[in-house]
Amino acid sequence: MKYFDYAASCPLDQEAAEVYIKAASTYYGNSSSLHDIGDQANELLEYSRAQFARFFGVSKDGVFFTSGGSEGNFLSIQTLLTSKEKKGRHIITGMAEHSSVLNSLEKLRQAEWDITMLPLASDGRIDVDAFLDAVREDTVLVSIQHANPEIGTLHPIEEIGQMCRENGILFHSDCVQSFGKMDLSTIAHSVDALTISSHKFYGPKGVGAVYLNPALRWDPYVPGTTHEGGFRPGTVNVPGIAAMAAAAEKAVSRLDVFSEHYKVLRKEFIKSLDSILKKCTIYEADLPSTIGMRVAGLEGQLIMNEANLRGFAISTGSACQVSMQTPSKTMVALGVEGKAAKEFIRITLGRETEVEDVRQLGEALVQIVRENL
Structure with a gap:
């Protein structure tokens, strides 16, 4: 089986x-134990925290570890709401946000x-003018993902962050799909909170991290919480966090190498579809590892099953929604x-993906289209 679903999850890096x-x-x-063995675990935990602070370009006082992206998104939103200083009950988000964000906001x-939900412009990004039009006097929070998980476009986080600061609005960004694929240091300084998830960049499942601006005053979502500074x-999953830090170190240190690899693979894949390209809509992406596309007249579910x-x-899209067949x-x-x-179908590329792999996938898709149209 050739794997092309790295945006859903990656294999665990051997190191x-x-x-x-x-x-x-x-x-x-x-x-949290006070004896020497507990201290040793805490030293490893704090070393890992310092690593992520370096990756984000922030103070380690703002780094908190979680069980993954979904919990990180939920706790970021809930925690930011406890720190808001202006009055209001209006939140802005995007229509294409991850289910963990949309479900939290539905609650x-x-x-x-x-809740105001913004559509995507024709280029697959949140339109800055549309965002500004949605801002109201009672807007207290914005949650906009950095990278779209299905077509790989990047939203204008720095511009939106500037507008939020000018209007006294707290800003959270789900960076689960972008961390490990690009430098997030400028993004971290444009938001009040961001979320990442380990298994999206070859770390173990069940662990993630949140950056929360340490200048904010906030209350624990669960009263009486002491772990992770009350977050x-x-x-705390110290082994998972240490492994996540090791995976992050490799991802961050080789960003350019991996990006060039994905660009070559994307180009070869699209080239392999030459005979059916007129039937295809392939969405432009800022992250070359993500290929979102449609084949006119064929349901994505059919193509996915035939490819399998x-x-x-x-x-056929984000792993948190495909089972719903929506x-x-x-x-x-x-x-x-x-x-x-x-x-719609989504093809995502990984470090292990080779040129011959994408060519074979392209040939298979051409065969599927010819047999079913």
């Missing part, structure tokens, strides 16, 4: 796996918060309607 085993067997104490809507309850039978693992949120946000919205 990160070795770090996990060593940490779990050597630094096994509870990092707030049920509690009588007012989240529960024993031929030994290729692709997807249209891609990105397609809906772009104004693609009806049957066309269900034509």
